[in-house]
Structures are given as C-alpha cells and as structure tokens.
Amino acid sequence: MSFQDKVVLITGATGGLGRSVTHSFLEEQASVVVTYRDDAELAALKTSAPVGGTELMASKTNVLDSTSVEALVADTINKHQRIDALVHLVGGFFMGGSSWETPEDKWDLMMDMNIKSTFLCCKHVLPHMVRQGSGAVVTIGARPGLLGGAGMAAYAASKAALTNFTQSLAQEVLQHNITANVIVPSIIDTPANRQAMPDADFESWVSGEDLANAIKFAASGSNKAISGAVIPVYGKV
Secondary structure, three states, rough: OOOOOOOEEEEOOOOHHHHHHHHHHHHHOOOOEEEOOOHHHHHHHHHHHOOOOOOOEEEOOOOOOOHHHHHHHHHHHHOOOOOOEEEOOOOOOOOOHHHHHHHHHHHHHHHHHHHHHHHHHHHHHHHHHHHHHOEEEEEEEOOOHOOOOOOOOHHHHHHHHHHHHHHHHHOOOOOEEEEEEEEOOOEEEHHHHHHHHOOHHHHHHHHHHHHHHHHHHHOOOOOOOOOOOOOEEEEOO
C-alpha cells in the first residue's frame, strides 16, 4: 500500500486510536488532514509524530455541526484539490443500566457521536470523491453493533446504524470507483482503556498498530471488489 501523493482526512485524530492511525499514514507519506477539539491534544499529536513523515494539516472542527464540517472539507480541497480517503474515527461510548434506564440525553449523545458525525462527514466529502471518480471511506464499528450488548443499548444501536449506513453508502458509490468499509475492533489497547480496566489482559486487546494496518488496507482502495464489508479486528478477545 502506498499513500504517497494521497490526501487522507482523519477525524478524531488526537484520541488514543487516532494518534496511532495518524502516525501510520504520515509514515506512509500521505498528506494528512486531521480534526481536533483540544489544543493540548493536537500539540501532543504533533510532538509524537514520526520523524521523516509528511506534514499534517489540522482543523479545529465540530463534526456534529454541518457548517463546521463543510468548512473543513472546503479548506482541504482548497489546499490539496482532492480527498482520497476519509477515515472517520470520531465516536462515543456509554454504558449503564438497562435500555429503559438509559437517560434520553445519553441516547441522543450516542446517536450524535456515532452516526450523525458519520453522516455529516460523508455528506460533505462524498460529492468531491464522486467528482474525482475515486476514493475510500472507512468507519469504525463495534462488536456490540453487530450482536447487541446488555447495558449498552444506546451505544450498540448507534454502532449498528453506523454499520448499516456505511453498507448503504457502499452501494450508492459503487459506480463511482469509491469503496466504503467498516472496521470492527474488539477492545483497543489505549491508555484510556487500560485506566478503565486495570486488571484486564492487555495482551489480548487489539493494538493501535494492528488496527491502523487494517484501516490503511481499507483506505487504500487497492481492491475495489471489497466494499460494504464489515471487517473484524478482534485480537484475542
């Protein structure tokens, strides 16, 4: 897979997974555009960026606001003239109680973070990919989105919606030389997850590097026959 001269837009790039994915694309010499919300997190991302990697462009973007996402995409096109891959990492997680005990605001938050953000990013990126006649969209699903999960109905439902949306998208863009695939990790080995589950077997979790490799494969569009796929990356969990 070669990403030299390719433009990759990564949302949620400053999170635990986002850093690994962003660094991996920079090492592949891609022109990387990232979204962020926190200045300190962006500074940490830049400080830890690989030596010899390409320079990244950063945009303080609210992916739940259509105008903000539209401006991000316009700035990217103005600078790079194209977007070859959209890697949408932004998402949220909530667990607590049964489905009927789920607070309404938490339900809305999961639907916003996991599906509305995906819709808005695709809404503004896809017209440019259609015009250029190529591209790849990669979203991040979750195993509960495929199987359900007790105590996490809002999260599972929102991830199920994301998976279905990505598969629908794949059918819509099939004739435009664009792929759309869902990567489904189990537990990702991030500092936040280690802190939340200190007694877990970290070796069984999916590393950021392994997940980044799967994402790069889906983002490369090297095999146009693979689109609408739900790709599990479960590690040993």
